[in-house]
Amino acid sequence: MSVAAESPSPSLSSLSDEDDFADFLDAELELISAADSASRGAPPGSPSDDEDEEEEDVVVDLDAVGKGSNKRRRVEEHRQDQGTATRPEEDVIAGSVKDAQIKKCPPHPGFFGGLCINCGKSQDEEDVPGVAFGYIHKGLRLGTSEMDRLRESEVKNLLRERKLVLILDLDHTLINSTRLHDISAAEMDLGIQTAASKNADDPERSLFTLQGMHMLTKLRPFVRKFLEEASNMFDMYIYTMGDKAYAIEIAKLLDPGNVYFDSKVISNSDCTQRHQKGLDVVLGDDKVAVIIDDTEHVWQKHKENLILMERYHYFAASCRQFGFSDQSLSELMQDERESDGALATILDVLKRIHTIFFDSGVETALSSRDVRQVIKRVRQEVLQGCKLVFSRVFPSDCRSQDQIMWKMAEQLGAVCCSEVDPSVTHVVAVHAGTEKARWAAGNKKFLLHPRWIEACNYRWHRQPEEDFPVPGLKEDKGKEKVAEDVTCH
Numbered sequence: 001m002s003v004a005a006e007s008p009s010p011s012l013s014s015l016s017d018e019d020d021f022a023d024f025l026d027a028e029l030e031l032i033s034a035a036d037s038a039s040r041g042a043p044p045g046s047p048s049d050d051e052d053e054e055e056e057d058v059v060v061d062l063d064a065v066g067k068g069s070n071k072r073r074r075v076e077e078h079r080q081d082q083g084t085a086t087r088p089e090e091d092v093i094a095g096s097v098k099d100a101q102i103k104k105c106p107p108h109p110g111f112f113g114g115l116c117i118n119c120g121k122s123q124d125e126e127d128v129p130g131v132a133f134g135y136i137h138k139g140l141r142l143g144t145s146e147m148d149r150l151r152e153s154e155v156k157n158l159l160r161e162r163k164l165v166l167i168l169d170l171d172h173t174l175i176n177s178t179r180l181h182d183i184s185a186a187e188m189d190l191g192i193q194t195a196a197s198k199n200a201d202d203p204e205r206s207l208f209t210l211q212g213m214h215m216l217t218k219l220r221p222f223v224r225k226f227l228e229e230a231s232n233m234f235d236m237y238i239y240t241m242g243d244k245a246y247a248i249e250i251a252k253l254l255d256p257g258n259v260y261f262d263s264k265v266i267s268n269s270d271c272t273q274r275h276q277k278g279l280d281v282v283l284g285d286d287k288v289a290v291i292i293d294d295t296e297h298v299w300q301k302h303k304e305n306l307i308l309m310e311r312y313h314y315f316a317a318s319c320r321q322f323g324f325s326d327q328s329l330s331e332l333m334q335d336e337r338e339s340d341g342a343l344a345t346i347l348d349v350l351k352r353i354h355t356i357f358f359d360s361g362v363e364t365a366l367s368s369r370d371v372r373q374v375i376k377r378v379r380q381e382v383l384q385g386c387k388l389v390f391s392r393v394f395p396s397d398c399r400s401q402d403q404i405m406w407k408m409a410e411q412l413g414a415v416c417c418s419e420v421d422p423s424v425t426h427v428v429a430v431h432a433g434t435e436k437a438r439w440a441a442g443n444k445k446f447l448l449h450p451r452w453i454e455a456c457n458y459r460w461h462r463q464p465e466e467d468f469p470v471p472g473l474k475e476d477k478g479k480e481k482v483a484e485d486v487t488c489h
Contacts, residue, residue, distance in 0.1 A: 109146040113139040131280055135244075135270050136263055151285045158235060158288060159366050162358055165284035166234035166350070169293035170242060170250050172311040172318070174343075177210075177217045177250075182317035186331040192216065210249055217253065218314040218330075222338040226347050227260050233354045235284065237264040239277055239291075241298065244269055276300060287370040290353065292346060304372040307349065310342045310458040342458070349460045352378055380413035382456050387415045391429035391436035393450055409453050426465070428453065432472035 105119040110130065114123045123141070130143040142150070158164065168174060183193060196209045196216050206219040230236060238254075240247050244267040251265045270281050277298045279286055291299060294309045313319045314335070316328040329335050338344060356374045358366070386409075394403045401407075405428075406416050417424070420439050427440035427447050440447040452468035 107145055108143055110140065110142040112137070112141075131272060132270070133281065133283075135266050135281075147280075147283070150283050154283055155285045155288055155367070158284070162233075164234050164354065164357065164371055165282065165289040166230055166236045167239050167279070167282065167289060167291040167293075167305075168236060169291075169295070169309070170238060170240040170247065172294040172313070173220075173292060173309045174223050174254060174312075175217055175219055175250060176312050176314040176318050177215050178315035178317045180214045180216065182315075183216070184316035184328075184331065186327070187316055190331070190333065192330055208253055210246075213246065213249065216315070217250065219253065220312045220314075220343055221336045221341050222343040222347075223254065225338075226343040227254060229347060230350060231260050233350065234290070235264075236260050237266060237282060237284075239266040239282075239293075241268050241271075241275075241277070243267055278302070279305070287372065290350065290371055290375065304375065307346060307375065308457065309346065312336070312342065345459055345461075349378065376411075378460070379411055382460055382462055383409060383412040383414035383453075386413070386426055386462075387417065387424050388426045388428055389417055389420050389424050389436055390450075391427055391434045393428055393430060405450055405453055408457050412453070412456055429470050432470045437470060 105116055105121060108116045108118060108121070108123075110117050111123045115121065116123070130141050131147060133140045133142060171177060180193065187193075192207070193209070193216065196207045199205050206221070206223075208217045208219075209215075210217055227236070238247060238251055238261055240250075242250075244265075247265050247267040251261055255261050266281055272278055272280055275298065277293075279289055279302055282289065286302065286305065289302075289305050291302060291306045292309050293299060293306060294311045296303065296306060296308055299306050311322070313322065313324065314329045316331055319326065319328045336342065353371065353374050356378065357369060357371055360374075388409055390400060390406065393405060394400050400416075400418060409416050414426075420427070420436055422443075424440075424445060427436050427445055428450050429437045429440075429447065430449065431437065432441070432447065437447055439445075446465045447470050448465050448468040449470050452463060452465065455463045455468065
């Protein structure tokens with residue numbers, strides 16, 4: 001069925017900034033559906049075989065802003081404003097297009113079901129650049145110029161509402177999942193599978209069974225409060241490397257009322273580059289987007305937008321996957337604390353970023369501000385005033401300046417150098433027996449393990465140095481204390 005023949009639509013580029021694109025698209029689909037049903041002799045809204053098949057494929061409802069007659073009225077009014085005649089029903093049934101004003105392309109603003117949403121031309125007839133937005137509606141593809149226009153419009157709307165965009169990973173960030181056949185013997189003895197099936201009506205429960213997928217999922221502590229408060233500051237997306245069915249199921253657990261994410265659930269099938277996530281499939285500009293993810297390398301093009309999340313390992317299989325031999329939280333029957341856990345920490349960071357972006361007092365126009373610069377500024381304040389020397393932390397045949405730990409410390413605002421001098425505040429080492437480590441102890445400088453830098457990076461706050469001792473240091477101090485006691489007696 002040709003969009004041009006059945007329901008000519010105005011160009012997306014002619015929509016006003018206040019118009020919601022998903023709302024408009026859904027209204028267009030309703031008009032097309034009604035015309036198609038009428039042509040078959042069926043009342044509008046009656047399901048057809050094709051529509052049944054479409055319902056099986058479309059996994060997210062787009063009716064978030066308005067439904068039915070309201071949307072049709074908006075489309076009709078828009079067509080009249082644009083001077084595009086709406087045909088009588090009998091002309092629609094007959095397939096007449098004599099009153100339709102079809103705008104010429106290219107450039108094509110986008111395609112739906114393989115047909116240009118402006119002129120009805122088939123996408124197969126030419127190679128058209130653009131990106132598929134299947135998570136919004138199956139078969140939707142937008143051209144580059146139309147994406148730019150929509151992003152510009154979206155930024156204006158967001159800034160007017162004092163909101164930014166927040167991209168949220170799922171696994172090890174908001175949740176932790178395991179397959180039933182990977183449950184450890186200890187977890188089985190503790191009855192974790194049974195526990196996941198109990199209290200199904202409890203709105204506060206955090207352990208779930210995904211029956212159709214043979215999996216258990218554990219929500220990270222504080223996640224519900226995190227989403228509630230973050231939604232006041234951000235327009236939120238889910239973006240996972242998991243498949244679509246899994247992403248939708250987890251979205252239902254996190255957002256049962258469908259108030260946070262709506263159709264904005266992006267999965268691996270929506271990615272435009274294999275094994276990489278990108279903001280090209282997000283209808284929000286890079287300069288207003290903040291990313292929360294536990295994996296850095298999947299965001300190669302957007303590291304400046306990324307806030308790296310400390311991984312959440314609840315199940316034993318998750319710990320084994322990442323090489324941890326200790327008992328898991330599930331086996332210890334413990335969990336992260338809500339009050340000062342990872343999500344509570346990151347929420348505080350997000351609040352600070354949001355405040356600086358909107359209320360920094362800078363005279364720069366709001367539309368010219370870039371959240372990436374705000375993230376960089378907040379990160380650099382973590383270790384500001386610290387001067388670090390590394391001792392045998394890096395391989396001797398590699399440039400220290402190229403190592404991840406060195407770069408991480410610099411991103412946190414520290415000054416890194418290769419040699420000690422009186423201005424050095426911290427010596428980072430893996431053993432207290434090195435020459436630089438002994439210098440730190442003799443000159444009353446902080447001597448600590450590299451994990452201190454990682455902790456500061458995840459917590460976005462300078463961590464207590466005494467919590468990260470260097471192996472060998474306590475033993476040496478203990479021997480000195482014993483020697484003093486012997487001498488005194």
